[in-house]
Amino acid sequence: MSSQNNDVIIGLEVHIQLTNLKTKLFCSCSTNYRGKEPNTFVCPICIGLPGSLPVVNKKVIEFATRLALALNCKINHKFWFFRKNYHYPDLPKGFQITQYNKAGGKAFADGGKITIRINNHKKEVLLNRIHLEEDPARLVHKGSIATSPFTLVDYNRSGVCLIEIVSEPVIDTPEEAREFLKQLKSIVQYTGISDLDLQGSVRVDANISIKGHERSEVKNINSFKEVERALSYEIIRQKNTLKRGKVLIQETRHWDDKRKITISLRSKEFEADYRYFPEQDLVPLEIDNIFIQKVKEKLPEMPNERALRLRREYMLSEFDSENLVLDKEIADFYENGANSDPSFGYEEYKQYCNWLMNNISGWLNENNTTITNTKLTPKQVVDLIKNIRNGKITTKIAKTYIDEMMKGISISQIIKKKGKTRIYDEKIIEKLCREIIEENPNIVKDFCKNLKALEALIGRVMAKTKGQADPKITREIMLELLKKS
Amino acid sequence: MGYELIEKIINREVTIQDVIQTSFDRIETTDILIHSFVKLSKDEALKKAKKYDIKIQKGQKVGKLYGLPFANKDLICLKGFPTTCCSKILKGYRPPYNAFVIERLVEQEGAIHIGNTNMDEFAMGSSTESSYYGPTYNPWDLSRVPGGSSGGSATAIASGQAIFAIGSDTGGSIRCPASFCGVVGLKPTYGRVSRYGLVAFANSLDQIGPITKCVYDSALMLEIISGKDPLDSTSVDIKVDKYTEEIKNPIEKKVIGIPKEFFGEGIEKEVESSIKKSIEKLESLGASIVEVTIPHLEYTIATYYLLCMCEASSNLARFDGLRYGPMSENLSGDTFEVFSRTRGKYFGPEVRRRIFLGTYALSAGYYDKFYIKALKVRSLIKNDFVQAFKKCDSIVCPTMPSTAFKTGALINDPLKMYIIDILTCSVNLAGIPALTIPCGFDSNNLPIGFQIIGDYFDEKGILNIGYQLEQELNVYRKIAPVVNGGK
Numbered sequence: 001m002s003s004q005n006n007d008v009i010i011g012l013e014v015h016i017q018l019t020n021l022k023t024k025l026f027c028s029c030s031t032n033y034r035g036k037e038p039n040t041f042v043c044p045i046c047i048g049l050p051g052s053l054p055v056v057n058k059k060v061i062e063f064a065t066r067l068a069l070a071l072n073c074k075i076n077h078k079f080w081f082f083r084k085n086y087h088y089p090d091l092p093k094g095f096q097i098t099q100y101n102k103a104g105g106k107a108f109a110d111g112g113k114i115t116i117r118i119n120n121h122k123k124e125v126l127l128n129r130i131h132l133e134e135d136p137a138r139l140v141h142k143g144s145i146a147t148s149p150f151t152l153v154d155y156n157r158s159g160v161c162l163i164e165i166v167s168e169p170v171i172d173t174p175e176e177a178r179e180f181l182k183q184l185k186s187i188v189q190y191t192g193i194s195d196l197d198l199q200g201s202v203r204v205d206a207n208i209s210i211k212g213h214e215r216s217e218v219k220n221i222n223s224f225k226e227v228e229r230a231l232s233y234e235i236i237r238q239k240n241t242l243k244r245g246k247v248l249i250q251e252t253r254h255w256d257d258k259r260k261i262t263i264s265l266r267s268k269e270f271e272a273d274y275r276y277f278p279e280q281d282l283v284p285l286e287i288d289n290i291f292i293q294k295v296k297e298k299l300p301e302m303p304n305e306r307a308l309r310l311r312r313e314y315m316l317s318e319f320d321s322e323n324l325v326l327d328k329e330i331a332d333f334y335e336n337g338a339n340s341d342p343s344f345g346y347e348e349y350k351q352y353c354n355w356l357m358n359n360i361s362g363w364l365n366e367n368n369t370t371i372t373n374t375k376l377t378p379k380q381v382v383d384l385i386k387n388i389r390n391g392k393i394t395t396k397i398a399k400t401y402i403d404e405m406m407k408g409i410s411i412s413q414i415i416k417k418k419g420k421t422r423i424y425d426e427k428i429i430e431k432l433c434r435e436i437i438e439e440n441p442n443i444v445k446d447f448c449k450n451l452k453a454l455e456a457l458i459g460r461v462m463a464k465t466k467g468q469a470d471p472k473i474t475r476e477i478m479l480e481l482l483k484k485s
Numbered sequence: 486m487g488y489e490l491i492e493k494i495i496n497r498e499v500t501i502q503d504v505i506q507t508s509f510d511r512i513e514t515t516d517i518l519i520h521s522f523v524k525l526s527k528d529e530a531l532k533k534a535k536k537y538d539i540k541i542q543k544g545q546k547v548g549k550l551y552g553l554p555f556a557n558k559d560l561i562c563l564k565g566f567p568t569t570c571c572s573k574i575l576k577g578y579r580p581p582y583n584a585f586v587i588e589r590l591v592e593q594e595g596a597i598h599i600g601n602t603n604m605d606e607f608a609m610g611s612s613t614e615s616s617y618y619g620p621t622y623n624p625w626d627l628s629r630v631p632g633g634s635s636g637g638s639a640t641a642i643a644s645g646q647a648i649f650a651i652g653s654d655t656g657g658s659i660r661c662p663a664s665f666c667g668v669v670g671l672k673p674t675y676g677r678v679s680r681y682g683l684v685a686f687a688n689s690l691d692q693i694g695p696i697t698k699c700v701y702d703s704a705l706m707l708e709i710i711s712g713k714d715p716l717d718s719t720s721v722d723i724k725v726d727k728y729t730e731e732i733k734n735p736i737e738k739k740v741i742g743i744p745k746e747f748f749g750e751g752i753e754k755e756v757e758s759s760i761k762k763s764i765e766k767l768e769s770l771g772a773s774i775v776e777v778t779i780p781h782l783e784y785t786i787a788t789y790y791l792l793c794m795c796e797a798s799s800n801l802a803r804f805d806g807l808r809y810g811p812m813s814e815n816l817s818g819d820t821f822e823v824f825s826r827t828r829g830k831y832f833g834p835e836v837r838r839r840i841f842l843g844t845y846a847l848s849a850g851y852y853d854k855f856y857i858k859a860l861k862v863r864s865l866i867k868n869d870f871v872q873a874f875k876k877c878d879s880i881v882c883p884t885m886p887s888t889a890f891k892t893g894a895l896i897n898d899p900l901k902m903y904i905i906d907i908l909t910c911s912v913n914l915a916g917i918p919a920l921t922i923p924c925g926f927d928s929n930n931l932p933i934g935f936q937i938i939g940d941y942f943d944e945k946g947i948l949n950i951g952y953q954l955e956q957e958l959n960v961y962r963k964i965a966p967v968v969n970g971g972k
Contacts (some may be wrong), residue, residue, distance in 0.1 A: 044582050050578070050803065051681070094801075273849060
C-alpha cells in the first residue's frame with residue numbers, strides 16, 4: 001500500500017478539547033455541556049458580549065504542559081495569545097483567540113514527535129507545534145451543511161479550550177494517519193487532559209496533496225475513525241482529477257460524513273487574511289522551569305516507556321506490550337492483576353494479556369464501553385487463568401464466563417452456578433467413549449489407516465460433554481479402547 | 486462640588502431627593518440646548534433617592550457617594566439599561582451585566598445613575614458630532630463642540646446637570662472634552678481601572694476615568710474605581726493611594742517637566758500664554774521647572790491612529806446583528822452577505838472609515854509595514870516618557886492646542902480632526918496617567934485646559950499638583966452659562 005502512495009503528502013491538525021478541564025478557557029462556564037439545552041452554558045465572556053474580557057484559566061497551562069512533555073515538544077517560556085480575525089456565525093467576537101507562531105508570536109510549544117508502527121517497522125512522525133485556542137460555537141444543520149435550509153448556533157461549546165496538535169507534512173498514507181491518531185489518542189489519555197471518547201471532543205483538519213500539486217485542506221473530520229476514510233477519498237478524488245487532465249487548486253473542503261465525500265467549501269483563504277495580531281486583553285504569562293519540572297514529576301509513565309517496561313517485567317512480546325499499553329485503563333488493569341499473584345510466570349502473563357486483548361477487549365468493543373465502566377476486576381481474570389491452569393475449567397468454557405464476569409460475579413460463583421467443572425471421572429469418560437465408538441463404526445474402521453480418526457472421536461466426546469471432559473484422560477481411554485477393538 | 490454636597494447631605498442640610506431633583510430640573514432646562522444625555526433614568530433615580538434618604542434618616546450607610554447624581558458614558562455597561570455606544574448598531578441593546586466601575590460607583594458606593602451621556606459613535610471622534618443621536622453642544626458657547634468623545638459627560642458636569650461623570654479615554658476622549666468644557670478630567674494609568682464592561686474601541690489604549698467639577702471629586706472617584714479586577718487581566722494589583730488626602734500635600738519639592746515639543750507650532754497663542762501663567766503659579770507654589778524632551782512626539786498622531794484603527798477593526802467585528810442589535814431586513818445570500826449588509830447599514834461613516842483602514846493595515850503584506858512599525862514607534866514614545874520622568878516628577882503642557890471649535894468645522898475633514906489629539910494621545914500610547922484642569926478662559930470666554938502628565942501609577946502626584954494649582958487659580962467654580970455665542 002505505502003509504495004503505491006508515496007507520492008502523497010499528508011499533514012494533520014488535530015484539535016482536542018480539554019474535556020477534563022472543568023471550566024472554559026477564558027471564563028468560568030462549565031465545559032460539561034454535552035446533552036444540555038443549547039445556549040444555557042454561556043456568559044457575557046464566551047458569547048463575546050460588548051465590554052466583556054477574557055481571563056486565562058490558569059489550569060490550562062498545566063494541561064498543555066503535560067501534553068507538551070508527553071510529546072517531547074519544546075515549551076516556550078512566554079505564553080500569550082493572538083487574535084485570528086474572521087466572520088462566521090460560530091464566532092461571537094468576530095475573531096478567535098488562539099496562538100500564532102508568526103508575526104512575533106509563539107505557539108505553546110514547538111516540535112515534538114509521535115512514534116508509529118507501520119508494516120512492522122517504526123516511523124517517527126514529527127510535529128510542528130502545539131497551541132491553545134478557544135472552541136467556536138457549534139453549528140447545527142438539518143441534514144448536510146450544503147442542503148440545510150437553516151443554521152442554528154449553540155454557544156455552549158463556545159470558549160471551551162482546544163489544544164491543536166500540528167504535524168509536519170510527513171505522513172505518507174491514510175494508514176499512517178490512522179496509526180498516528182491511535183498513538184496520539186493513547187498519549188492524550190495518559191496525560192489525563194481529555195476524554196477523547198466523548199462526542200465531538202476531537203476534530204481533525206487534514207492537508208493533503210499529490211506531490212507537485214496544490215494541496216487541499218479537508219475540515220470537519222469529527223472523529224478519528226473517519227480520518228482514514230476521508231483521506232482515502234480525497235486522495236482518489238485528487239488523482240482522478242489529475243487523470244482527467246484537470247488542475248488541482250488550493251482549496252478548503254468539507255468532509256460530509258453522511259455522504260462520505262469531501263465537498264469544496266471555498267478556494268483557500270490565504271493565511272494572512274486572518275489578520276493575526278496580539279490579543280492585548282491578556283497579559284503574557286511566564287512558564288518557568290520549576291513549574292515544568294513539577295508537572296513532569298506528576299506525569300505518569302507514557303505508553304512507549306511503559307511498553308518497554310512491560311516487555312522486561314512480564315516478558316511480553318513487542319507486539320503484545322505495545323498493544324496492551326495503548327489504552328491506559330487496560331494496561332493499568334493488566335498490571336494490577338499480573339502483580340497480584342506471585343505464582344504468575346511467563347505463561348500466565350502471556351495468557352492474561354491474551355485474555356485482555358482478545359476476549360475482554362472484544363466484549364468491550366461490542367458493548368461500546370470501557371473497562372472501568374464495567375464491574376470486572378483484575379482478580380476475576382487472575383482467578384480465571386488459575387482455574388484453567390489447574391484444569392478445573394477449559395479455555396473454551398472460560399470464554400463463556402465473560403458476560404457474568406463483566407457483571408462482577410466471582411469465578412467460583414460462576415463455576416458453582418454453571419456447574420461446568422471438568423469431568424475427571426474415568427468411569428464416566430470410559431462410558432462416553434464406548435458410546436461414541438458404537439455410534440461411529442465407520443470412523444473406528446478408519447483408525448488403522450488414519451490417525452486423524454482418533455481426533456475425530458475425541459472431538460465427539462468433547463462435543464457431547466460440551467467441552468467438560470478432561471481432554472488428556474479422554475485421549476488415553478479412547479486410545480486404549482480402540483486398540484482393544 | 487461633590488464633596489460639599491456630601492457634607493450637606495450628612496449634615497441633613499439637603500436631601501438626596503433634593504439633589505437628584507435639582508439635577509433633573511437642570512437637565513430639563515438645559516439639555517434641549519446642549520444634549521448631554523441620550524437616555525435618562527429619572528424614575529429609577531428618584532426612587533433610589535427616596536430609598537437612600539430613608540436610609541440616612543435611619544442612620545444607615547449609603548456608600549461614600551451619598552446618592553449623588555452620576556452620568557455614565559453610553560459605552561459602559563449598565564445592567565438592563567440601554568448601552569449603545571451612540572451607534573445604531575447597538576440600538577435597543579441592554580447589557581445583562583454591570584461594568585466593574587458601575588459595580589463600584591453605583592452598587593457599592595451609592596452614586597445614583599441619572600442617565601447615559603452622548604459621545605462620538607464608539608468613542609471615535611474629538612467633537613461628539615458623530616453620535617447616532619446627533620451632536621452635543623458646548624455649554625460655554627452653543628455654536629461650538631464640547632470636544633469628544635466623552636462630550637456628553639463633560640457638558641453634564643460643566644452645566645451642573647450631574648456631579649460625577651465617567652468617561653473613557655483612548656486618545657484624549659476624557660481630557661479633550663474636559664478641556665473644552667472647563668472641567669476636570671482624569672485618564673488613569675492603563676491598568677489602574679478595570680475595563681471590564683467598557684465596550685472596547687482600542688483595547689490597548691482605552692482607559693476609564695472620572696470627569697468632575699473639581700480635583701477633589703476626581704480623586705474621590707478614582708479611589709473608588711481603582712484596583713485589581715480579576716475579570717480584567719490587564720488591571721494591575723498596585724496599592725490604591727488615598728488620593729483625597731494625598732492631593733492636599735504641598736508641592737514645593739516637585740520637579741515639573743516642560744517638554745518643548747508640546748509647545749510647538751499649532752498651539753493657539755491664548756492657550757499657550759494661559760498655560761505659561763499657570764506654570765508660573767506652580768513655581769510660585771515652590772515647584773521647580775525643568776525642560777524635558779519627548780523627541781518622537783511628531784510620530785504620535787500617525788502611530789496612534791494606526792494602532793487604534795487596527796484594534797478597532799477587530800474589536801468591532803462582533804457587531805454583526807446576529808446576537809444583539811438590529812439586523813438587515815434583507816436576509817438573502819449567505820451569512821457573510823447578511824453581516825456585511827448589517828454592518829454597512831448600521832455603522833456610521835467615521836466608524837466604517839476606521840474599520841476599513843484598520844483592516845487594511847492588518848492585512849497580508851501590510852502588517853509589518855504598518856502595525857509592527859507602529860508598535861516599534863509606540864515603544865520609542867513610551868521610552869521618551871520613561872527618560873523624561875528620570876528628570877522630573879510630572880510633565881505639564883496644554884491639553885488641547887486650541888479652545889473649542891465651531892460645530893461642523895472639522896467633521897468633514899478627518900485628518901484635521903485627528904491632529905487636534907496631538908497633545909493627548911501620546912499619553913495613551915505610553916499608558917501613563919494625565920489630568921486636565923481648567924486654568925483660564927480665552928477672549929471668547931472659552932475654557933482652557935491645563936494638562937498634567939504623570940509617571941506610571943502616579944495619579945497621586947498629578948492630582949496633587951492639579952489640586953494645588955486649582956486652589957491657586959480658583960477658576961473651577963464657574964458654571965457654564967449655557968448660552969448662544971459665548972460671553
